[in-house]
Amino acid sequence: MPVPSHHIIAIPPPFDAPPYPADIFAGQVVLVTGGGSGMGLAMARAFAQGGAHVAIMGRSLDRASEGAAQIAALGVRSHAMSCDVRNPDGVAAAFDEAESALGPVSLLANNAGANFPVLAENISPNAWNAVTRIAIDGTFLCSTEFARRRIARGEGGAIVNNSAQYIWTGFPGDAHSAAAKTAQATMTRKLAADWARHGIRVNAVAAGFFPHADSVSGAREEGIEPLQNMIPAGRTGSIHEFGWLSAMTCTPLFGGMTGQIIVQDGGESLRRSLMMPDFVPPRERAEGPWGWK
Amino acid sequence: MTGWLEGRRARIEGECPAVVAAFGDAGATFVEEGDIDIWVHVAPPSAIKAAHELSHDEWRASLDAGLDRRFLGARDFAEQCRARMGGGAILFIGAPEQALGADQAAAAGALGNLTKTLGVEWARDGIRVNAILTRESGETLGHLAAYLVSDYAAYVTGAVTGIGLDD
Numbered sequence: 001m002p003v004p005s006h007h008i009i010a011i012p013p014p015f016d017a018p019p020y021p022a023d024i025f026a027g028q029v030v031l032v033t034g035g036g037s038g039m040g041l042a043m044a045r046a047f048a049q050g051g052a053h054v055a056i057m058g059r060s061l062d063r064a065s066e067g068a069a070q071i072a073a074l075g076v077r078s079h080a081m082s083c084d085v086r087n088p089d090g091v092a093a094a095f096d097e098a099e100s101a102l103g104p105v106s107l108l109a110n111n112a113g114a115n116f117p118v119l120a121e122n123i124s125p126n127a128w129n130a131v132t133r134i135a136i137d138g139t140f141l142c143s144t145e146f147a148r149r150r151i152a153r154g155e156g157g158a159i160v161n162n163s164a165q166y167i168w169t170g171f172p173g174d175a176h177s178a179a180a181k182t183a184q185a186t187m188t189r190k191l192a193a194d195w196a197r198h199g200i201r202v203n204a205v206a207a208g209f210f211p212h213a214d215s216v217s218g219a220r221e222e223g224i225e226p227l228q229n230m231i232p233a234g235r236t237g238s239i240h241e242f243g244w245l246s247a248m249t250c251t252p253l254f255g256g257m258t259g260q261i262i263v264q265d266g267g268e269s270l271r272r273s274l275m276m277p278d279f280v281p282p283r284e285r286a287e288g289p290w291g292w293k
Numbered sequence: 294m295t296g297w298l299e300g301r302r303a304r305i306e307g308e309c310p311a312v313v314a315a316f317g318d319a320g321a322t323f324v325e326e327g328d329i330d331i332w333v334h335v336a337p338p339s340a341i342k343a344a345h346e347l348s349h350d351e352w353r354a355s356l357d358a359g360l361d362r363r364f365l366g367a368r369d370f371a372e373q374c375r376a377r378m379g380g381g382a383i384l385f386i387g388a389p390e391q392a393l394g395a396d397q398a399a400a401a402g403a404l405g406n407l408t409k410t411l412g413v414e415w416a417r418d419g420i421r422v423n424a425i426l427t428r429e430s431g432e433t434l435g436h437l438a439a440y441l442v443s444d445y446a447a448y449v450t451g452a453v454t455g456i457g458l459d460d
Binding site: 003004007008009010011012013017019021189192193196208232233234237238241242244245248253254255256257258259260261262263264265266267270271 | 294295296297378379380409410412413416417418419420421429431432433434436437440443444445446447448449450451452454455456457458460
C-alpha cells in the first residue's frame with residue numbers, strides 16, 4: 001500500500017547539504033571497515049564530506065577500491081585495503097598500511113558485518129561464527145587496535161559503531177545478527193568507559209532500514225516502494241542520513257557525547273498494536289524467515 | 294550548524310542556556326505566542342532525597358514537571374501542528390532515570406516510554422518526538438538538541454538518548 005497522501009513525511013536535506021562544514025575533520029584520517037559499499041560507504045562518504053581522508057577496509061579489495069574511488073571523487077584522499085576483521089594480525093597490518101598511506105588514524109567506523117535471513121535451526125556453525133565474529137570480534141579487534149595507537153600517541157579519537165534497530169527486541173529469523181548487533185551496542189558503553197580518560201569517544205547508531213544496492217534480500221522486482229508504508233515515518237531511511245549521523249557523533253559538535261546508542265529507524269522498532277496480524281513462525285513464512293524476499 | 298533550523302519557530306519551556314544558544318546559532322526564531330515548529334520542554338532537576346523522606350507534595354511536583362506537564366504540552370503542540378498540517382519536532386530534556394530520587398526515576402522512565410509511544414502515534418502527522426536524559430548541560434547538549442529537532446534527524450523519532458557515560 002502506498003503511504004496515504006494526507007500523511008506528512010519528514011524528509012532530510014539532500015546529500016550535498018551536509019550538517020557540518022567541509023573542514024570539520026580536516027587533517028584527520030578515518031578507517032571504515034566494510035566501507036566499500038552499502039552502509040559503510042555511506043559512512044565513508046559522510047566523513048569525506050567533513051574533509052577526512054578515508055581508509056576503506058573490506059574483505060574484497062575490488063569492492064574496497066570501488067568505494068575508495070567514489071570517496072576520492074569527493075575531493076579527499078582515500079586508500080583501499082583488504083582485511084578480515086576477525087584476524088588480529090591482519091587488523092594491525094591494515095592499520096599500518098592505512099597510516100603509511102594517509103597518516104595516523106584518528107577516527108574509526110566499525111561497519112563490517114554479514115547478515116541474511118535464516119531459521120535458527122538452519123544456521124551452520126560456520127555461518128554463526130561468521131556473522132557473530134565479524135561484528136563482535138571485528139569491532140573489538142579494530143577498536144582496541146585503534147585505541148592502543150591513540151593512547152600511545154597521547155591523543156584522543158572517536159569511534160562509531162553500526163548497530164541495528166532490533167538490538168533491544170530480538171529479531172526472529174535472524175538469530176546470529178540479533179546476538180551480534182546487540183554485543184556491538186553493549187560493548188560500546190564499556191569501551192567508552194574504558195577509554196574516556198584517554199579522550200577516545202565511542203558511540204553507536206542503531207540503524208533501521210536503509211536500502212542500498214547491496215541490501216540483503218532487497219532485490220525485489222517492485223523495488224522498495226511497497227515497503228515505505230510499513231515504517232511509522234512513512235519511508236525507509238535515506239542512506240546519506242545514516243552516514244551523517246554516524247559521522248556527526250565523531251565531530252567536535254558532539255564532543256561531550258560518549259557511550260551512547262542512538263536509534264535511527266523512523267520508529268520501526270517501536271511500532272506495535274495490541275491486535276496484530278496472526279503470528280506466523282519464521283519457519284512457516286511464505287516469503288522466508290524475515291517475511292519478505 | 295548554520296542553517297539547521299533556518300526559518301523554524303521554536304519555544305522552549307524551562308531553563309537551558311546551552312539549548313537556547315545552539316538554537317540561535319542554528320537559525321531558529323524564538324516565539325512566545327502563536328504557531329511554532331519546535332517545542333522543547335526542559336524539566337528542572339528535583340532535589341535528591343531518599344524516597345521515604347519525600348513528601349507527597351514534593352513527589353507530585355516532580356511528576357508534574359517531569360511527566361504531566363510534558364504530556365499536556367506535547368499534546369497541545371501536536372494539535373497545533375495538525376491544524377496547520379506542517380509537522381513539527383518535540384524534544385524533552387531532563388535528568389537520567391537514576392540520577393536523582395525515586396520521583397525522577399518514575400518521571401523519567403514514564404517519559405522515556407511516552408516518547409517512544411508518541412513518536413509512533415504522531416509519526417504520520419510528521420511530528421517527531423525525542424528525549425535527551427542527561428546530567429550534562431554544556432555545548433554538546435545544545436548541539437544534540439538542535440540536531441534532533443532539525444530535518445537532519447528526520448529519521449530519528451521515539452529515540453531516548455543520553456550524552457555522558459553516566460547517563
